[in-house]
Amino acid sequence: MFDSPFLYLSACSIKNRVLKRVRRLREPRYLIGAVVGVAYLYLAFFRRVRIRRGTAARSIGFPPEVLGAIQLAGGFILWLVVAARWIFPIPTQPLRLSGAERDFLLTAPVTRRRITSYKLLRSQIAVFLSTALMLVFAWNAVTSRWAFLLGMFLLLTTLRMHLLGVALSRATLRRAAGRPDPATIAAIAVIAVASAGALLALAPGVLAFARTRDLATALLTVHETASRPVTVAALLPFTLLVRPVFAAGPGSFLVAAWPAVVLALVNYAWVVRCEERAETSEATSELQTVEGKRSPPRPVYRRAPFALATHGRPEWALVWKNLIMLGRYANAAMLLRVAIPLAVFAIAVAGGRQRQLAAAAFPFAIVISCGLTVLGPYSFRNDLRQDLARLAVLKTWPVSGERLLWGEVLAPTIALTAIVWVCILLTAVLVLAAPPTALGWPAWLAIAASAAIVLPVVILAQVVVQNAAVVLFPGWVATGPSRPRGVEAMGQQMLMFAGSLLLLLVGILPGAVVGALVTFVGSYLIGWPAIFPGAAALAALLIAEIVLAVRLLGDVLDRTDPTAVEAG
Amino acid sequence: MIELLAVTKLYGDLRAVDALSFAVARGEVVGLIGPNGAGKTTTLRCVAGIQRPSSGTIRIDGHDVVAEPIEAKRRLAFVPDEPQLFDYLTVSEHLRLVARLYQVVDADAAIPPLLEQLEIADKRSALPAELSRGMRQKLAVACALLHRPVALLFDEPLTGLDPLGIRRMKQTILACAREGAAVIVSSHLLHLVEEICGRIVIIAKGRKVADGTLQELADHPGLAGADLEEIFLRATGHDAEASSGQNAEK
Numbered sequence: 001m002f003d004s005p006f007l008y009l010s011a012c013s014i015k016n017r018v019l020k021r022v023r024r025l026r027e028p029r030y031l032i033g034a035v036v037g038v039a040y041l042y043l044a045f046f047r048r049v050r051i052r053r054g055t056a057a058r059s060i061g062f063p064p065e066v067l068g069a070i071q072l073a074g075g076f077i078l079w080l081v082v083a084a085r086w087i088f089p090i091p092t093q094p095l096r097l098s099g100a101e102r103d104f105l106l107t108a109p110v111t112r113r114r115i116t117s118y119k120l121l122r123s124q125i126a127v128f129l130s131t132a133l134m135l136v137f138a139w140n141a142v143t144s145r146w147a148f149l150l151g152m153f154l155l156l157t158t159l160r161m162h163l164l165g166v167a168l169s170r171a172t173l174r175r176a177a178g179r180p181d182p183a184t185i186a187a188i189a190v191i192a193v194a195s196a197g198a199l200l201a202l203a204p205g206v207l208a209f210a211r212t213r214d215l216a217t218a219l220l221t222v223h224e225t226a227s228r229p230v231t232v233a234a235l236l237p238f239t240l241l242v243r244p245v246f247a248a249g250p251g252s253f254l255v256a257a258w259p260a261v262v263l264a265l266v267n268y269a270w271v272v273r274c275e276e277r278a279e280t281s282e283a284t285s286e287l288q289t290v291e292g293k294r295s296p297p298r299p300v301y302r303r304a305p306f307a308l309a310t311h312g313r314p315e316w317a318l319v320w321k322n323l324i325m326l327g328r329y330a331n332a333a334m335l336l337r338v339a340i341p342l343a344v345f346a347i348a349v350a351g352g353r354q355r356q357l358a359a360a361a362f363p364f365a366i367v368i369s370c371g372l373t374v375l376g377p378y379s380f381r382n383d384l385r386q387d388l389a390r391l392a393v394l395k396t397w398p399v400s401g402e403r404l405l406w407g408e409v410l411a412p413t414i415a416l417t418a419i420v421w422v423c424i425l426l427t428a429v430l431v432l433a434a435p436p437t438a439l440g441w442p443a444w445l446a447i448a449a450s451a452a453i454v455l456p457v458v459i460l461a462q463v464v465v466q467n468a469a470v471v472l473f474p475g476w477v478a479t480g481p482s483r484p485r486g487v488e489a490m491g492q493q494m495l496m497f498a499g500s501l502l503l504l505l506v507g508i509l510p511g512a513v514v515g516a517l518v519t520f521v522g523s524y525l526i527g528w529p530a531i532f533p534g535a536a537a538l539a540a541l542l543i544a545e546i547v548l549a550v551r552l553l554g555d556v557l558d559r560t561d562p563t564a565v566e567a568g
Numbered sequence: 569m570i571e572l573l574a575v576t577k578l579y580g581d582l583r584a585v586d587a588l589s590f591a592v593a594r595g596e597v598v599g600l601i602g603p604n605g606a607g608k609t610t611t612l613r614c615v616a617g618i619q620r621p622s623s624g625t626i627r628i629d630g631h632d633v634v635a636e637p638i639e640a641k642r643r644l645a646f647v648p649d650e651p652q653l654f655d656y657l658t659v660s661e662h663l664r665l666v667a668r669l670y671q672v673v674d675a676d677a678a679i680p681p682l683l684e685q686l687e688i689a690d691k692r693s694a695l696p697a698e699l700s701r702g703m704r705q706k707l708a709v710a711c712a713l714l715h716r717p718v719a720l721l722f723d724e725p726l727t728g729l730d731p732l733g734i735r736r737m738k739q740t741i742l743a744c745a746r747e748g749a750a751v752i753v754s755s756h757l758l759h760l761v762e763e764i765c766g767r768i769v770i771i772a773k774g775r776k777v778a779d780g781t782l783q784e785l786a787d788h789p790g791l792a793g794a795d796l797e798e799i800f801l802r803a804t805g806h807d808a809e810a811s812s813g814q815n816a817e818k
Binding site for chain 1: 665
């Protein structure tokens, strides 16, 4: 199966990849990133391993009934992941061949099955490394570290292969529009039986919760129904995969592992079979070749947010463009799945006056708003971080660097502001349901209004900082749709993150001081509502800083040579 | 219309472009040719305002590309060898974007005939991933022509086009010149350059080694040759290749 040309290819690839990573450490940005990344990993994780090395492994030893419950819970989670993927497919290319693999391997006198086996086995390296990292996380919590390592590796490998099989089966069914093959039918049957068992176990618990509104009672009910032989049998394929992870020693591991190995081999055979069917049913476009390790996401056409006039400030052309980018790469279904339940929940709570639930959710909504403000700009990258790869195009436009930057930073700011404002509104609805005792309505109204002003300006500041990093240190920031990988890339990102936060805090400080003073003085006159003019003062100062920063960065952008960026 | 005065571009110690001077008048099509690494693309990128020359002056319709970049770029269009499109914008949205950037107020009237002329009207709602290489090239050309530039730069404009596309592209370039634009075409396809360019500038190692019409170059002592290929080879110091080519044909 892993014949000499594939072994040779793998060995050379790994060797050259390592050499390339080592050689690039000659560049300061990678060396510093590597130092930071390694230091973080050591301090956060490996130091625990080192400290504990001299001591005997501490056996936690779960009681059998607890261990059984944990394994059952693990089986539930696995079932959920697999069932979700059958029902909600993620548009992905199942077995990606690079351009070179396509041109060399597909044209070579080797069977498709051998190529599939090669790709599957190559991918196990990454799975093993991930498992090793998990072991470091769980070093002090596991009974047998070897069992955990090998058991988790077996679990993740099998899961990954099964999910590959799901994607391939769906692709084949879509293309062939015919009857699925017996192996796929068997897989669907197993999932269906497991789903029936899981739902049988969960249903009484849901009903119990609806009746009693007590979570503990509901969980106990689920545990009782899940322990029945019918449910255990239905979820057996999943719990069999989980058992080796919690084995106490070599003997129990071997006993628990062999069914998991059988499952892994069955899934392997199924994937290979699916892949062959995909090829013969001409579903090869689902197995598209891509350049490089990861394929960039594909945009999906959706309506533009607004009609762009042919005259007016050029910045708005960029805002329009980047909002389109956001909409066409975002998965709207995912967003709706989060937004709709949240909105329904908030409205229902407000209408039904569920004080207890609202009081619990209220701080959660606050955290979401603040979290989006601070971390949202790292996820919403529809700005210069995406467009830097097109800098040569941008520089042919009759638009100054300053205006280009304004156009770039406004789009993610607008999108994030819209979400944060919705969160503030939902928070206000929750406050209606659970009125606070200490503060009156004017105070809460002032707080909400202040947040509505300040948070968007902080978001804008964050986005400007992110784009400033791109302009000033293009080699340090991940640009475009792909993400750099490796310890040095992680270290770079950590440095940039820390630097961005520090810069943001320094930038906010003057405004915060002025705002606090205004609020303090105003509070003697109008009480809590004085927070609003304080917030306005903070926002105004921060905007002034942002305007100045964009002007300076615009000059830098005007002088930036795209060749230097492209070479980096 | 397009003026380069002693333009130099340095990358560290490397002189990618070395004191290059030439001009392109309105209605003229000038071919910019040279060996690989001669500095053709660097020259075009400096003229387009993508890169700043290390020294020298570039003017587009009298506007210095460095001192008055906005005014210069407003009159200019650059079609690179590899079309750089936004993956998430449709054909019509690309043109809409360009219309706004260049303030083309009559874009609603100008876009449909432009799409028809370039034979991509039926692809107006397509994303770049749905277009063939040739269609992406046509879209890049459409974006370049929408604002009616007075200076046009083409870098390897025929790459990836089918025979009909090649013919259309040549017709488009000549039409732009007829309408008064100053056009620079950089290409390795010497027969194309011979066919559509009234004047040829040959550069090697960043320096201009020849500048003139085909007849003027052929009449130059030391550059006597039957066609542009031999002129090119001799001008760039490959006399032996030029001679062996002549002998082979005999």
